[in-house]
Amino acid sequence: MLPRFDPTNPIAAISLLQDVTTNVKQIQDSVLEAILSRNAQTEYLRGLLNGQVDKQSFKKNLPIVTYEDYRSYIDRIANGEPFDLICDRPISLLLATTGTSGGVPKLIPLTTEELEQRLLFGSLYAPLIYKHVEGLDEGKSLMFYFVTRESETASGLIVRFMISCVLKSVNATNSFLWDRVQISPHAISICEDTNQGMYCQLLCGLLQRENVTRLGAPYASSFLKVIKFLEDHWHELCSNIRTGRLSDWITDAQCASGIGKFLTAPNPDLASLIEKECSKTSWEAIVTRLWPKAKCIEAVITGSMAQYIPLLEFYGGGLPLVSSWYGSSECFIGINLNPLSKPSDVSYTIIPSMGYFEFIEVVKDRQEVGHDPAESPVVVDLVDVKVGHDYELLVTTFSGLYRYRLGDILRVTGFHNNAPQFHFVGRQKVVLSIDLNKTYEEDLLKAVTNASLLLESHDLMLMDFTSRVDFSSLPGHYVLYWELGSKFKNAKLEPGSKVLEECCFTVEESLDSVYRKGRKNDKVIGPLEIKMVRPGAFDELMNFSLSRGSSVSQYKTPRSVTSEEALKILEANVVSKFLSRKTPSWEPRELHSSR
Template sequence: MDFSWFRVALPLCVAVLSVAVAVAVQDHALPAALLSAVAVCGAAGMVLTWRDVRSKAKGDNRTFSGGSLVGKRQRHKLEADTLNVKQVQEQTLLQRLRKNADTWYGKEYEFSSVQDSDVFRARHPITSYNHYQELIRRIAAGEEKVIIAEKPSILAMTSGTSGPSAMLLSTKDTNKEFFLQGVAVCLDAMQRAFPETDSLQRTTKFFYTPTFRQSESGIPIGPNSFTPASSRYMLNLYTTPAPAFDVPSEKDALYLHLLFALKDPSVGALESNFASTVFYAFIALQDRWQELVHDIEEGKVSSALALEPKVRASLEALIKPDPKRAAQLRAHFQQGFRGIARRLWPHLNLVLAVDSGSNQIYGEMLRENYCQEVPFYSPFYAATEGLIGVNLWPQEPSRRYLLCPRSMFCEFLPENSPEEESPHTLLMEEVKEGHNYELVITNTSGLYRYRIGDIVKVVGFHNQCPIVEFLYRRGQMLNVRGEKVSEALFLGALKKAVAQWPGAQLVDYSCAESGIMGDSIGGSDPHYQVFIELKGVRNLTEEQRYKLDICLQQDSAVYKSFRIKGSIGPVRVQLVAAGAFRELYKQMMEFSNTSPNTFKMQRVLRRKEYATFYWEKQFPESFCWRSVCSSHCGEHGLT
């Protein structure tokens, strides 16, 4: 599940009283900064200068009485749409077909004569990325009106979690939809659930400026991303100053995010696209807190950072020696890191980041360790392809998303549908609660009946509109004999096993099917190689490692049947050294078209070199898997 849409820019003008106040809203990650900026515009009868904003950002607890008129209006529109989903979906589809009817693609599929969704589905095939690859290449080269009527604002690169990174189109309409149907609605939901976020405390935003290139026709190529520093209206609401957002090194930029966050005891929110980014920010804080505290005490920026002289001078001009704050911080760190977030920032109201899907474990680790007692809000279900759903229930522990009927025209393939050229799809009003489906979407930027690769579960309805939980990506499923073990199922079994390993805390994990590793691991039945980074232990007994296989059998009857028949061998657990996952992450990023803001760790490795990397990062303690097979397979009736 790719949430790169958290960073698309969108200008928004909102009228305050009878005066038109143009506010450039250019980062819809929608952290507290954007939320507060919109709240400023919508506050009835209140015109605030940015001097007022700065004073409030420094810790004044006054709030805006008006809230977000934009958010309330968009929430009302969404509620109305959920009462007549079939009609709204039909309108959404036909509007897009009419707009692009005069393109090469629209003429090819006779969009102008499509009268309803039934005709569209009969005429247009279900597609995958290969269907569009050459057409997007033509657009990148400068050809116009190929798939869409307008010129794309960016050629957006997907994160490549479950396969190679793909180049898709992004348009102004897509950005507008995301803000109005996603950001504004989530603003309303967040302020209802967490009223304290309506105050203008500063936000620490963990964001890394991506690198862009251009196509031969001059269209930017890269992740959907916009630097917060590009909007002068928003900078006063972030703890990080403008020069730091332009530091190219992720490591150095993170240090600066932490440095300026630690200086401000009144931070109100921590925000990033994904919980993984926040988690690894705390890992870095744990490693470098002494250096950071020293900089605050001395009023300087560490000489270890490779900064341009002009950037360093700009940053150091913003820092004054603060021995008192340094002493407070040192005392907090010396107490340990469990619950450290609330000790560092007593007024911390929220962590705003996606913590579902592959980010679930990072959210759990943050709540259990660094960010105890701090609420989390996972606002969107989105992808490079566009906004899919919004979370209207911020305080519920399960991450559920209401599908947005005006953002995507959605079709649904039952999870285990047979592979066929023209499978029958269901529409929003036809799906059933408790069933799993693969999403097929038609968006506003040139994808028609496109298999996005996400499997979701319908967990309920809001009026007529489905509410879904994201389950897994099709490419991130373990499958050596047709057993199809999903990411969610495997993670559940892994968590049960870790709970049976005294003192162990899960940091990260990835799996590989034995086939991709070849002869390097010796001959055996097909099996899963599981690479795990733990805190608290350096080794596990054979009995402890085998717990994972037992837990997986308990959770998957299909996997258990293959194990009993002996056609799948036992799971092999390999413990890797501390920092191995971050090290591979850095290597992946060096050869990736994505950005640190959109990166998601691959749970199922499809490249041999990645599995080999972890294999070579194992702890030196030897481990004999043959003894496991002999001692446990006989005990449990396995071969």
């Protein structure tokens, strides 16, 4: 585990970072030894290890599992059975993941000790951005966070999202750390009404616009939702600033109290300035226009979030995009040691103290290397991964997960000291499939990105997308749902049928040879279809997920949709449809090598 250090001392944090990335093998071995010796008498490990807690017995006897393999143990704990089913320490709460395309979250066990480790992890990477981004310490951060109302299991165990855990860990003894770096008072960030919280965080940021040096949100998508909210509410925000009076619909006591420290008197000059910028024909560079001293935008921009990079660049006016760290509800994993790297070059350095990490090597078609499909895959340790190779990550944690498939594909890009650095490739998940063809998230994202370039000459932007397979007619075909936005107000949102038909064809040309061969003569796979949806359709899709317990801070648009309710929302918003009019060439070619 991470040794304790003073989170207010950047030198101590950077020194510790150098230490843990140097002694990787020793730390990984000691982490595994600690996890196994602590938990040897749990029901799960006792039945598999029979008291043998050495590394060899662990690798030989413990199966590689998914959540479905593990669900029964977590369900038993949720229903009131003892925590020592899987862990020697009390499970303090269950973390809800962001859910699947069906909107149903997984529940991940978390101990108090593990939460403390994750907070230390945050303090470990915090000094890096100040070290690399000049002038950041001359102001504060306008980071947008939102909590989701927590729930309880049948036995009374609390269920929270990870962002909510972090926000609610701020208390009287450590709140000075928050106040030192954040523009918005902590009380506003923990408001459970997302609209009131978002409105008041924006209002705080606008009232203190000259003191904002960093903006961001947990994910690129959540930051863009803030921009959309600003677009819909700037008239009202300006009215509040002009009159010095908060809107009556802000009824949350903590929000009203928090904003009251800054909205103390009418400020017509500031209101007019903001009004002037927001009423311009284009919102290009709106972030730097409203917050002139901003140095960067911080949000996760890797994996499925890479789709939103063009939008962040448009609204951000050239500000650096910083993707600080990589983690999940199951485990916090890696840090971006070069915050100013280009979005396409972002790599995360694994912090070996956070858990025990193993890797299944995969090749381009996501097949596991070196084993018969009927046998267990060959697994390598953290120190044995090879540069240029792709791996699926397994985690073993102090909170009771053992050899758990995280479902993420990582590509090794190099080493910092002795710690491997990884580029996040995407999820080990087939998002679309017809016949023998399997399209993975990474490949779909690349294909859509290539096609969306055709929109640039029409001053249009792809705001969001998802997909499904339509088997209602034979052969089945891929359907993409696209929501477009314009770089200019009141512009036409459809560039014409020929452009969108060419977009369909470009997506198909960008997919692999198995797909393209299946498209030959339309025998196996039918022409790809793009369905344009009206503006706001993906907000409706998000609201559907939120109604089923998801979190605004952690919500990610599913790249494929199977839920009937979600499909009804999308179909109800379709305004036009386009089909690929040409058949892609099907000869094998290596356009999307994973190496």
